[in-house]
Amino acid sequence: MIRLTALNGRELVVNAMLVERIEAVPDTVITLTTGSTCAVRESVDEVIERAVDYLRSLRDAETGATPATIAQYARNIR
Numbered sequence: 001m002i003r004l005t006a007l008n009g010r011e012l013v014v015n016a017m018l019v020e021r022i023e024a025v026p027d028t029v030i031t032l033t034t035g036s037t038c039a040v041r042e043s044v045d046e047v048i049e050r051a052v053d054y055l056r057s058l059r060d061a062e063t064g065a066t067p068a069t070i071a072q073y074a075r076n077i078r
Helices: 044-063 067-076
Strands: 002-005 011-014 019-024 028-032 037-040
Touching: 002 037, 002 044, 011 037, 019 044, 028 044
Parallel strands: none
Antiparallel strands: 002 011, 019 028, 028 037
16 A cells, blocks of 8 residues: 545555556556546655555565675575
8 A cells, every 4th residue: 555645635545556657647546457537745756656565565564585685696696
């Protein structure tokens, strides 16, 4: 889940796994796979960054990966 700000200033929490499309029209509009849409104050790039960070956190929790273990793995495969 990612925390965003609706145009009216209220906090909005979106399931990042359901994001289908993000557009700047000129406000940032998120379309979910359910067909629901929401307009937020954050830029398209900010929404993408938050979604990617959230999905990485899920992956890391699943695999036990941390920045240190990822760096060690990267050094070992060179």
